[in-house]
Amino acid sequence: MKIHEYQAKEILKDYNVPVPAGVATTEVDEAVKAAEEMKANGATLFVVKAQIHAGGRGKGETKNSGASGVILCDTIDEVRDAAESMLGDVLVTKQTGEEGQKVKRIYVTDGVEIEQEFYLGILLDRAKSKNVIMVSTEGGMDIETVAEETPEKIVKEWVEPGMDLQHNQARHLAFALGLEGDAFKKAVKFIMALYNCYLETDANLVEINPLVLTPGGDVMALDAKMTFDDNALYRHSDIEKLRDKSEENPVELEASEFGLNYVNLDGNVGCMVNGAGLAMATMDIIKLSGGEPANFLDVGGSANAETVKNGFRIILEDENVQAILINIFGGIVRCDRVANGVIEAVKDPEIAQKVDDVPIIVRLQGTNAEEAKEIIDNSDLNVISAVLLKDAAAEVSNVLAPAS
Numbered sequence: 001m002k003i004h005e006y007q008a009k010e011i012l013k014d015y016n017v018p019v020p021a022g023v024a025t026t027e028v029d030e031a032v033k034a035a036e037e038m039k040a041n042g043a044t045l046f047v048v049k050a051q052i053h054a055g056g057r058g059k060g061e062t063k064n065s066g067a068s069g070v071i072l073c074d075t076i077d078e079v080r081d082a083a084e085s086m087l088g089d090v091l092v093t094k095q096t097g098e099e100g101q102k103v104k105r106i107y108v109t110d111g112v113e114i115e116q117e118f119y120l121g122i123l124l125d126r127a128k129s130k131n132v133i134m135v136s137t138e139g140g141m142d143i144e145t146v147a148e149e150t151p152e153k154i155v156k157e158w159v160e161p162g163m164d165l166q167h168n169q170a171r172h173l174a175f176a177l178g179l180e181g182d183a184f185k186k187a188v189k190f191i192m193a194l195y196n197c198y199l200e201t202d203a204n205l206v207e208i209n210p211l212v213l214t215p216g217g218d219v220m221a222l223d224a225k226m227t228f229d230d231n232a233l234y235r236h237s238d239i240e241k242l243r244d245k246s247e248e249n250p251v252e253l254e255a256s257e258f259g260l261n262y263v264n265l266d267g268n269v270g271c272m273v274n275g276a277g278l279a280m281a282t283m284d285i286i287k288l289s290g291g292e293p294a295n296f297l298d299v300g301g302s303a304n305a306e307t308v309k310n311g312f313r314i315i316l317e318d319e320n321v322q323a324i325l326i327n328i329f330g331g332i333v334r335c336d337r338v339a340n341g342v343i344e345a346v347k348d349p350e351i352a353q354k355v356d357d358v359p360i361i362v363r364l365q366g367t368n369a370e371e372a373k374e375i376i377d378n379s380d381l382n383v384i385s386a387v388l389l390k391d392a393a394a395e396v397s398n399v400l401a402p403a404s
């Protein structure tokens, strides 16, 4: 699960990770009021930042006003202008894609004088099965570019499972940033605190880009990205509440509400499969037969009529879908029940109207597969059944490019 920068900064504060003061709001007037209060507390520079679930805001551009998603302001009037230019507009960044993301909320934060910008990231290194902490002197930049072009500029420390981050590891990282004296000590403290935050919140990514050194020798997080392990959210109800569903892909969101694992892709063949491994194999088969998968959809091990129906609805929301391949292995679930589920779903008025010109190929294998095939063949619906995956694939080729 992703959260916004302003939410991540609230969490960091709770873990004694230094961040500049700030206020998140959806209203221009409130942004102005927040800046006035910050000014009364001695602030002389303000930064207005679009809160969307995507990075690259500083170099991004809003569609109507052409403003950036991160605007530095010297005066309260500039804060008002910045807030007006962002709120309600659509921000396009390298990470949002062309369609961009609507800015519904902004963060007004203290402007910090920057001596140097660094990168700091903590995530799980799956290949090593260890958490890794990465730092780089190339802060503020796209870290993927640094990794590609100058990988030696990224310094890493891996934490042994079951052990804490060791003080000497944090010192090694702070040293790699070229810090000395008080700033060095502050960076060590920062890294230790951030790792503790990462662990205790069950985050799977914490990225501070930039982490900055101020002319006064302070070390702070000017940007913060945090994502969390969905499977651990049940033990963090406070974090779960931070979910902003309006930032998520609506179809993927709908699927997750039905317990379906759905990822939208660019192809023309919708697929409904039980089990992630079988889903991957099915996507390969679709490609081999000349199609392109329109989605990844794992309906889970205990698919029933209801899941099949929801799966159909979700696949059909994608207008690129020209055929649907259902590939279910009846292990826990019986094939005849799935077959009945398919028929019931196709008869559903809402689905029936959409599948009229979308052929459905069903391949059911496993418990009661014979009965299932009979059920499908005896129905008078536009459903083609196949027993072998290769036959199913041939049917997919057929319906995509009918023999002339």
Ligand code: ADP
Residues within 6 Å of the ligand: 020, 047, 054, 055, 056, 057, 058, 059, 070, 109, 110, 111, 112, 113, 117, 140, 209, 210, 222, 223, 224
């Ligand atoms: P993004 O990564 O989405 O572009 P950042 O929060 O990293 O957004 O901001 C982009 C740049 O704007 C930073 O690299 C930094 O130079 C500047 N910036 C961001 N927040 C502040 C701040 N509070 N004070 C001063 N400069 C800032």
Ligand code: MG
Residues within 6 Å of the ligand: 055, 056, 140, 209, 210, 223
């Ligand atoms: Mg950033």
